Amino acid sequence: MLSVTGLFKQYISYDGTPGGGVFGADFALQEGELFTLLGPSGCGKTTTLRAIAGLETPQRGRITLGSRDLFDSQSGVNVPMYDRDIGMVFQSYAIWPHMTVFENAAYPLQVGRKNKYSAAEVERKVKEALDMVGLGAFIHRPSTQLSGGQQQRLALARAFTREPHLLLLDEPLSNLDAQLREHMRTELKQLQKETGVTAIYVTHDQSEALAISDRIAVMNEGKIVQLGAPKDIYNRPTSEFVAHFIGRTNLIHGDLAAAAQAGGTAAIATPLGPLRCFFPGAANARSGIAVVVRPEHIRIRKAGTPLEAEGDNRLTGRLKAETYLGEIVEYVVDCSGKEFLVRTPFVQPIGPGDAVTLAFAAERTIALIEA
Amino acid sequence: MTMRPEVWDGSAAPMRMSVARRFGVSPLVGILIAVLLVFLVPPTIYLVQTSLYTTNFDGSFDQFTFRFYLELFTNPRFFNNLVNASVYAVGSAAVALTLGVLQAWIVERTNTPLRHYVFLISIVSLGIPSVLYTVSFLLILGKAGPINLLLMELTGSATPLINVYSMWGMVIVEGIDFAPLTFLLLSSVFRSNDASFEEASMMSGAGIAQTFRHITLRLATPGIMALLILIFIRAFESFETPALVGRPGNVNVLTTEIYQSIQSTTPPNYGQAGAFSMALMLIVILLLVWYNRLSRHAEKYQTITGKGFRPRVMDLGKWRFLTAGLLVLMFVIMIGLPVGIVVYASFLPYYEGVTAKSFTQFTLANYAQVFNSQSFKGSIGNTLILGAATASLVCPFTALCAWLAARRHRGAWILDQLATMPLIFPAIVMGVAFLNVFLHMPFAFYGSLLSVILASMVRYLPYGMRYSYAGVLQVHRELEEASALSGARQSTTFLRVVVPLITPALITCWLFVFLLSVKAVAAQILLVGPKSQVIAVTLFDLWENGQVTELAAMGVTWMSLMTVVSTVFYLIARRYGLSIR
Numbered sequence: 002m003l004s005v006t007g008l009f010k011q012y013i014s015y016d017g018t019p020g021g022g023v024f025g026a027d028f029a030l031q032e033g034e035l036f037t038l039l040g041p042s043g044c045g046k047t048t049t050l051r052a053i054a055g056l057e058t059p060q061r062g063r064i065t066l067g068s069r070d071l072f073d074s075q076s077g078v079n080v081p082m083y084d085r086d087i088g089m090v091f092q093s094y095a096i097w098p099h100m101t102v103f104e105n106a107a108y109p110l111q112v113g114r115k116n117k118y119s120a121a122e123v124e125r126k127v128k129e130a131l132d133m134v135g136l137g138a139f140i141h142r143p144s145t146q147l148s149g150g151q152q153q154r155l156a157l158a159r160a161f162t163r164e165p166h167l168l169l170l171d172e173p174l175s176n177l178d179a180q181l182r183e184h185m186r187t188e189l190k191q192l193q194k195e196t197g198v199t200a201i202y203v204t205h206d207q208s209e210a211l212a213i214s215d216r217i218a219v220m221n222e223g224k225i226v227q228l229g230a231p232k233d234i235y236n237r238p239t240s241e242f243v244a245h246f247i248g249r250t251n252l253i254h255g256d257l258a259a260a261a262q263a264g265g266t267a268a269i270a271t272p273l274g275p276l277r278c279f280f281p282g283a284a285n286a287r288s289g290i291a292v293v294v295r296p297e298h299i300r301i302r303k304a305g306t307p308l309e310a311e312g313d314n315r316l317t318g319r320l321k322a323e324t325y326l327g328e329i330v331e332y333v334v335d336c337s338g339k340e341f342l343v344r345t346p347f348v349q350p351i352g353p354g355d356a357v358t359l360a361f362a363a364e365r366t367i368a369l370i371e372a
Numbered sequence: 373m374t375m376r377p378e379v380w381d382g383s384a385a386p387m388r389m390s391v392a393r394r395f396g397v398s399p400l401v402g403i404l405i406a407v408l409l410v411f412l413v414p415p416t417i418y419l420v421q422t423s424l425y426t427t428n429f430d431g432s433f434d435q436f437t438f439r440f441y442l443e444l445f446t447n448p449r450f451f452n453n454l455v456n457a458s459v460y461a462v463g464s465a466a467v468a469l470t471l472g473v474l475q476a477w478i479v480e481r482t483n484t485p486l487r488h489y490v491f492l493i494s495i496v497s498l499g500i501p502s503v504l505y506t507v508s509f510l511l512i513l514g515k516a517g518p519i520n521l522l523l524m525e526l527t528g529s530a531t532p533l534i535n536v537y538s539m540w541g542m543v544i545v546e547g548i549d550f551a552p553l554t555f556l557l558l559s560s561v562f563r564s565n566d567a568s569f570e571e572a573s574m575m576s577g578a579g580i581a582q583t584f585r586h587i588t589l590r591l592a593t594p595g596i597m598a599l600l601i602l603i604f605i606r607a608f609e610s611f612e613t614p615a616l617v618g619r620p621g622n623v624n625v626l627t628t629e630i631y632q633s634i635q636s637t638t639p640p641n642y643g644q645a646g647a648f649s650m651a652l653m654l655i656v657i658l659l660l661v662w663y664n665r666l667s668r669h670a671e672k673y674q675t676i677t678g679k680g681f682r683p684r685v686m687d688l689g690k691w692r693f694l695t696a697g698l699l700v701l702m703f704v705i706m707i708g709l710p711v712g713i714v715v716y717a718s719f720l721p722y723y724e725g726v727t728a729k730s731f732t733q734f735t736l737a738n739y740a741q742v743f744n745s746q747s748f749k750g751s752i753g754n755t756l757i758l759g760a761a762t763a764s765l766v767c768p769f770t771a772l773c774a775w776l777a778a779r780r781h782r783g784a785w786i787l788d789q790l791a792t793m794p795l796i797f798p799a800i801v802m803g804v805a806f807l808n809v810f811l812h813m814p815f816a817f818y819g820s821l822l823s824v825i826l827a828s829m830v831r832y833l834p835y836g837m838r839y840s841y842a843g844v845l846q847v848h849r850e851l852e853e854a855s856a857l858s859g860a861r862q863s864t865t866f867l868r869v870v871v872p873l874i875t876p877a878l879i880t881c882w883l884f885v886f887l888l889s890v891k892a893v894a895a896q897i898l899l900v901g902p903k904s905q906v907i908a909v910t911l912f913d914l915w916e917n918g919q920v921t922e923l924a925a926m927g928v929t930w931m932s933l934m935t936v937v938s939t940v941f942y943l944i945a946r947r948y949g950l951s952i953r
Contacts (some may be wrong), residue, residue: 058687084375093573099590109576112586124792156572163577 002169002199003053004029004286008050008062011223020162023048024223026062030167030201031215035193036339037202039210040220046203048207049220050161053201054089087196087238088160089169095283096159103140106130120240130158134191157189159195168193168200175181176211186213186349207247210221211235219243236295237281240369244293251296251341254337256288257368266363273336274312282370291369296344298365301332303349304356313360316341320355334359397783399666404769405750405783409791411830414807415797419653422808423646429639433811449629450648455571457625460542460614461607467547467602471702472554472595473589479555480562481570481588483685484695490703491559494552495942496798497707498887499934502549502612503911504927508710509545510536511717511920512791516725518713537621546613550603557602561595562588570686580688598667605659609652609798611894616915627800627894634804634898657796664890669734673822688742711931718924720795738925748926754821755907755930759890762828763882766836775870776839779849791837794830804829807898808850819901830894832885839884843877885939887934913927 011022022047028191030036040045051057053064055071058079064072066087071080072306088109096208098104106127110118118126120252131137134154139147147155153173158170173189190213193200204210210217210230218244227234227243238244241252255271261280269292270274272342278292302308304317318336332343341359389467397405411523423440424434445449479487509738512534513519520532526535569591573583591598609628619628630648687693717723719734742748776784797805806827810818817823847870855865871878893908902908906932914923 053570054575056574079745082574083578083579087575089575091568091572093566093568095566095568097569097587097591098570099593108573108578112573112579112582114578115577159572159576357642 002030002032002067004063004065005049005053006063006065006210007011007091008049008052008059008064009063009071010052010057010059012048013260021045021048021061022223023106025053025219026218026220026223026225026270028218028225028228030199033197033199034215035190035200035202037204037210037217038189038220039204039207039247042205044220045223046220047171047372048204050171050201050203053167054069054087054169055057055080056214058160084115086163086165087167087169088151088163088165090156090160090171090173092172094150094176095171096147096155096350100144101140102131102136102142102144102147102155103127105144106159106162109159111165125302126162127158130162131155132156133161133196138146149177150185152187153177157192160200166199169198170202172204173202173262175206176202182209192295211247219246221246238293238366238369240282241291241293244367244369249296250293251320253292253294253339254289255292255329257286257290261368266369269368272318273339276366277366279364280368280370284368284370293367293369294341294361294365296331296342297344299341299345299361301334301349301351302358302360303351303357306358308358308360313362314366316359318357318359320351320353321358322349322353332357375487375915376454380411385880396566397786398662398781399780402553403789404773405789405790406775407769408787412790412793412825414809415802415830418808418812419646419649419801420547421646422642423650427640427642433542437643440643441600441650443644444647444651448783449624450651453624453629453648454540455624456543456618456623456842457614458609458709459539459626459867460546460618461604462624463539463543464546464550464605464607464613465600467543468550468554469596469600471548471706472558472599473592474698475551475702476558476562477557478691478695480559481567481686482688482692482695484688484692484697486699490699491540491554491946492939492942493703493707493923494555495945496800496935497552499938500710500931501891501908501927503616503891503908503915504923505710505713506612506616507539507911507915507920507923507927508714509548511713511723512709513541513544516723518726520726521727528678531655535621537617537623539618539621539623542617542623545617546607549613550606551702551706554599554603555791555912557599558592558596561592561599562760565591567685570713574686578596580686580691592810594666598663601666602664604665604866605656608659609656609800611800611897612892612912615912627730627798630800630804631897634807642836645804649798649804652798653796653801656798659793683926698871699832705921714924714931715925717921719929723920723924738921739929741922742925748910751905751907751910751926752930752933755890757821758807758825758828759886760904761825762832763836763885763888765825766832766885767840767878767881770836770840770881771843771871771874772866774837774844775874779852781917783909788837788841792834795834797831799831799892800898802827803898806830810899819899819904824896824899824904824906828889828895828900832889835888836885839877839881840874843874843881846877847873876947880941880945883937883944887938887941 006027008023008026012020021043026049038049040046042280059072059074061074063070068117070078071085074252083202107123110123110126118257128137132141134157136151136154136158139151144155174185177185183276186209214231216229217234218225220226222240227239234243235247238247244250253271253273255269255276259271261284262265263280263283266279267278269278269290276292298307316336318334318341321335322333322334325332327328328347329344330348334341334343343359421433424436426435428434428438478484479490511517513534515532520534523533570583570587573587578586594865609627611631613627614625615631620888626648626834630645633645689746702824718738720730721733721735721737724730770791810823852865852869860868890907893912895908897909899910900906911923911927
């Protein structure tokens with residue numbers, strides 16, 4: 002499908018200082034998957050997307066769609082964007098205000114140079130696309146009379162009318178309010194699966210990325226720092242950045258006495274005592290290894306109350322604060338000066354100042370093996 | 373920041389208020405309203421009276437009559453002038469818009485090299501007096517000008533082939549003269565469109581030309597339409613070009629007819645000037661109302677861009693060298709040639725076109741004359757005083773009015789309306805109106821520099837108002853509320869918080885009003901006396917007397933001075949992000 006190799010694009014600001022961009026990104030898409038570029042603002046995700054679209058010209062690298070080179074800095078290939086056969090949904094939707102709903106959606110069919118469509122065909126295809134996104138009834142409305150969510154659907158329909166090989170989505174939901182956003186994200190994923198189009202989705206919202214993606218590439222400072230399925234990214238982060246960026250996490254440093262195997266567990270000596278940790282990759286004995294545990298993977302009990310499972314890591318501490326959030330309770334526990342965050346759906350009979358025991362499984366205690 | 377003139381807003385909320393509330397104004401607002409009325413009411417009354425009374429030799433009104441209005445309909449010249457003015461205004465608007473749209477698109481929407489210099493050049497060109505600009509084109513396109521000489525050489529014709537003293541000459545000169553301002557106003561129209569509108573088109577498979585035609589141009593259409601009317605109005609009421617280009621070729625418009633009935637008729641036909649002025653004013657009012665509607669529509673149209681706004685430009689690839697070439701070509705036509713020929717003429721003992729021989733006769737005699745002549749020096753001094761005084765009066769006054777209006781002080785909307793009202797007076801009409809006021813003063817006031825300054829102040833009030841308003845709107849209300857909550861009085865808040873924050877806007881306002889007030893001739897030509905000569909009028913007279921080389925030397929001297937002023941204006945405006953956007 003699409004493959005991106007060694008993509009490099011650095012922005013130079015007006016006063017000549019080098020700015021952000023993307024510094025060597027490699028990834029390949031599988032047919033029909035929804036691939037997400039996730040990262041904080043300025044991490045290079047949008048630049049990557051725009052380079053694929055042809056809206057930016059990279060300084061180095063190669064972009065191949067199917068068997069066709071779209072861009073190759075070595076051979077000098079740079080297919081103009083109107084010839085790339087890529088559909089795109091913009092963050093601002095970019096619905097042309099001087100056109101009706103129909104005109105907006107029909108535009109890609111009317112201006113294209115390769116395929117000429119008869120008026121009847123255009124009409125049929127536009128109807129199809131609009132029906133698909135549920136805008137069939139609005140076909141002759143001026144586009145300015147659409148709500149935010151409807152504009153978003155229209156942008157989607159417009160990107161689909163040309164039946165592109167690849168669909169690019171640049172933070173398409175970020176301008177919608179929270180409720181509509183969740184609704185649209187389900188709909189978007191359904192639509193993508195139904196049409197089978199391969200899509201790249203750019204977002205800075207980690208929960209959106211986890212919910213919608215087949216695979217996620219987490220980007221930071223112009224580089225892809227981890228690439229994998231949502232579950233892997235969440236449960237098996239390989240770096241502090243990913244652990245912190247995706248969800249909230251507890252972090253503690255310790256020393257590894259003996260080499261650990263990939264996929265196995267080994268004990269790490271921390272100031273709070275030894276913790277058995279999972280190693281996603283092999284690691285040699287060294288000090289200062291970071292260990293992360295997700296707040297919802299920790300169980301909490303009043304000190305002295307028995308905990309079910311054996312073989313877990315255990316810590317004792319004192320409850321510092323409790324925040325009731327409705328479906329979930331958050332506890333902050335002080336373990337010998339180190340604060341742990343615990344999230345659990347089960348309210349415990351404890352209050353601030355009480356002594357508590359924390360327990361968490363070794364498979365949930367992840368050693369970050371980054372150098 | 374836009375320099376968009378506006379007329380009063382007929383649908384304003386105060387219309388629905390109770391009578392007491394409507395006329396309830398704070399003391400400060402009341403004083404300011406009174407000041408404005410003192411300056412606005414007499415000229416209006418005198419203008420109306422002039423058109424309704426016969427005038428005696430000593431300037432006093434005699435008998436009430438509708439004769440001058442009836443004559444409008446029986447005088448074939450009036451309809452002739454009206455048609456000429458319309459053709460001329462449409463033509464020059466078309467020329468200015470074509471150049472302006474092309475420039476604004478290249479500068480704002482593409483990655484053409486050199487594009488950033490267009491701003492500087494356009495603003496610098498604001499400092500060239502309209503008379504000088506017009507004259508330079510007469511030198512280029514005139515019978516002995518390089519274009520005619522070249523054409524005669526090429527075709528072997530013994531007589532000049534083109535006659536600039538004609539309708540098309542007026543259209544070209546005025547259109548090019550207006551192009552920089554058109555560009556400045558249009559660039560904000562193009563800039564305010566979200567780049568993703570164009571990117572979405574490119575992603576839909578459209579090329580650059582298709583995207584320009586279907587998206588960029590269409591989105592800018594409301595803005596362009598509004599601007600079209602604005603330029604039409606400005607051309608319709610313009611004086612310099614019709615006077616210098618049209619009149620010699622017997623192409624007269626309303627403004628030149630008004631000028632002639634006062635300046636070239638003995639005794640001056642004030643009644644006819646008054647009736648023509650009223651007619652011209654009525655047309656301008658109607659056009660301004662239309663303009664106001666359209667520009668408000670244009671703004672509505674633009675508000676839907678908003679979210680995720682990214683000011684990106686289009687990569688033209690190899691074509692960007694073509695667009696850069698176009699920019700250079702436009703620069704040569706709009707600035708290079710006119711300035712070049714004036715500089716050239718300023719070194720000649722006498723002007724006889726561009727010939728090989730004349731290069732051997734270069735002399736500094738004209739400059740020596742400019743720097744030694746008392747009247748030239750006096751003229752430069754008067755103009756600097758005029759500009760500085762106008763700007764210094766207009767800017768603080770309008771800043772106060774704008775602040776009161778923006779913060780919705782009781783009755784302050786009246787201030788806003790009154791301060792923008794002078795827009796309905798074409799410059800030459802305002803000249804007629806003030807001429808009559810000054811002539812009827814109990815003491816000798818007509819012809820004094822102070823009288824010219826006062827008229828100029830009224831003329832440029834609306835421009836100051838627009839600038840100040842935009843400056844005040846940039847100050848968030850909460851900054852002032854924080855001051856009030858700290859215990860400051862309103863006057864303290866204004867001086868300690870508002871003034872410092874709008875100072876950059878005030879400085880650009882000052883420089884802009886300065887540049888405008890010394891540029892035009894129409895507002896002053898009927899008012900100046902021997903002791904209050906100003907540059908624009910002096911240049912005008914020099915041309916009428918055929919003193920081309922002295923005119924050129926004086927023009928070059930003045931242009932150099934004004935280039936400094938306008939460059940400072942540009943730098944300050946850019947530094948604070950408030951160039952005429």
